[in-house]
Amino acid sequence: MPESRAEKGMATLRRLFGSSVGGTPLPPAFAQMTVEHLFGEVWQRPGLALEERSLVTCAVLVALGREAEQKIHFRGARNLGISREKLDELLLHIAHYAGWPVAVSALRVLDEVWRTMDGEAK
């Protein structure tokens, strides 16, 4: 029996963000579009593996300096098994394509996410 887009979306969100799904409470229409369209359809598509989507999303968020969203997707990356070393390397690489400042600011966010998740793991 095929899952609905909403079910697929919630499954992707749980896979990426675990029990911390939630974050900013969105207005109903925006929340629905985020779950059904973005996580239930876009993130479910073939062509890019889930780990690739996560890495690429982190890359875009770093390059654009979107720090609040980095916090969420660095967590998602770690939950998918992407290593701290790989993310450090990602930031060093992006420093050369979007400038040192976005990379240094992202490192601060990454450090904070890692420390928080280390604390949760205990």
Add this chain to the structure above:
Amino acid sequence: MPESRAEKGMATLRRLFGSSVGGTPLPPAFAQMTVEHLFGEVWQRPGLALEERSLVTCAVLVALGREAEQKIHFRGARNLGISREKLDELLLHIAHYAGWPVAVSALRVLDEVWRTMDGEAK
């Protein structure tokens, strides 16, 4: 006998861009830093595979709307064996994180690169 940074850089550039290495002629100091530091050191580092660096570079260039550089790195991606389908999917994904317009503009560049390289392949 260890290769110099310049040799490593030229090897990476040939691997990515083949005979079309060159593009904009840079002033000497900038050219040297690009070959030795960017392609001879950063792109050579462990932690991210060459294909991952290519995909992530394309992602950043799309998100930031850097169309001239997209032309070069989409070519690099194809030379590394990254499929058109994967790049199409990359753009669809990024449309949601950096907006439709950068993705649509990148598609135009991608189409042009693919057609040019199809022509070269004959």
Add this chain to the structure above:
Amino acid sequence: MPESRAEKGMATLRRLFGSSVGGTPLPPAFAQMTVEHLFGEVWQRPGLALEERSLVTCAVLVALGREAEQKIHFRGARNLGISREKLDELLLHIAHYAGWPVAVSALRVLDEVWRTMDGEAK
């Protein structure tokens, strides 16, 4: 009998862009998402009138310097009856919030769109 999202999307596209619907040919999945989700769902929602969506879209494209898409949406704005004077004023206003350069570049695009459409009108 309710229209499908695809029908609604095509109607919005025709309303905005008339016979010039098309532009960049997108890969099938991206084209479908653009017609059904973006123009068939987002642009159809209540809360913002069509003219307001058009004006706001132009504003965002100007502020971000997305000139290829400005070409399309300035055309859309004119087709909805938004005057040249209003768009000139929009650019002057945005010059102060995103800088003179994006406004001046957008003026060049706006001029070109207007001249093209003046020609078509004959």
Add this chain to the structure above:
Amino acid sequence: MPESRAEKGMATLRRLFGSSVGGTPLPPAFAQMTVEHLFGEVWQRPGLALEERSLVTCAVLVALGREAEQKIHFRGARNLGISREKLDELLLHIAHYAGWPVAVSALRVLDEVWRTMDGEAK
């Protein structure tokens, strides 16, 4: 008797921001240019209604991710009678033209502004 640019600017500022006019104390020349040129001249011009200028300003600030200024102009929008529903819809629309992350971050700011102003209204 014609008002001076400074008087017009202060009137626009009071209309938009009420008693909370002020915000960051600017150096004298910058403060004067902001009051006289930006609010006393640009915002006073015909061609765009005050509500349209407010909506368009909010759109630009969201697309560019300027959160500190969003705080001020979301307040201005509410003071002009623009509804929360309209601003929610604005963000959902812009998510598709500048990416989900700027829209989600703007929603956080919007929520905070609304809660603060609800508190003040009591």
Add this chain to the structure above:
Amino acid sequence: MPESRAEKGMATLRRLFGSSVGGTPLPPAFAQMTVEHLFGEVWQRPGLALEERSLVTCAVLVALGREAEQKIHFRGARNLGISREKLDELLLHIAHYAGWPVAVSALRVLDEVWRTMDGEAK
């Protein structure tokens, strides 16, 4: 007898751009604001020397990737006596703060401006 803002603005424009003053024809209100406010007031203020304003303007246009305006202000920089070597160095520096791609694209513009002006000098 004090000069008007319009006279000062035209003088600054001639100083920077010589006989090529003009570029995009702006709508009247925008043209007037550009001459009187931007070049007749802002560029005339003490605190930053004209050469510093030119260098800083080039830096901002490079970092933001505003290539059409770079064409104008690189010309202005050369007319003020800023050397090609200094501008090359500027781009190399900015490559590290805003990414390689904006610097490489700006180099292309800079090359073109220099070649054009070399031709005019004959």
Add this chain to the structure above:
Amino acid sequence: MPESRAEKGMATLRRLFGSSVGGTPLPPAFAQMTVEHLFGEVWQRPGLALEERSLVTCAVLVALGREAEQKIHFRGARNLGISREKLDELLLHIAHYAGWPVAVSALRVLDEVWRTMDGEAK
């Protein structure tokens, strides 16, 4: 006896940031590249004086809205003897090339840096 790149980099960092060198702790490879390549090589190059590099770096950070890095480089500018008046003027100028919002936000950072350093000077 020639200094190493690392020694030159540390000297530049001390010159700019004094005892507050440090900031975000970077991963080892990133820290090394920052000291040796960015501050030991790029910032050491002829063609732009140290004060010009500082001013231009501040300009880029303001235009791009990189507030965390502004905090560091406004401090560096003051340590090099660049006056508050010059930096205020820089922001007013950039307001016209990158928009009012980045300038106003940078003023907040500049105020804070100045107050902190005034306190340290006692």
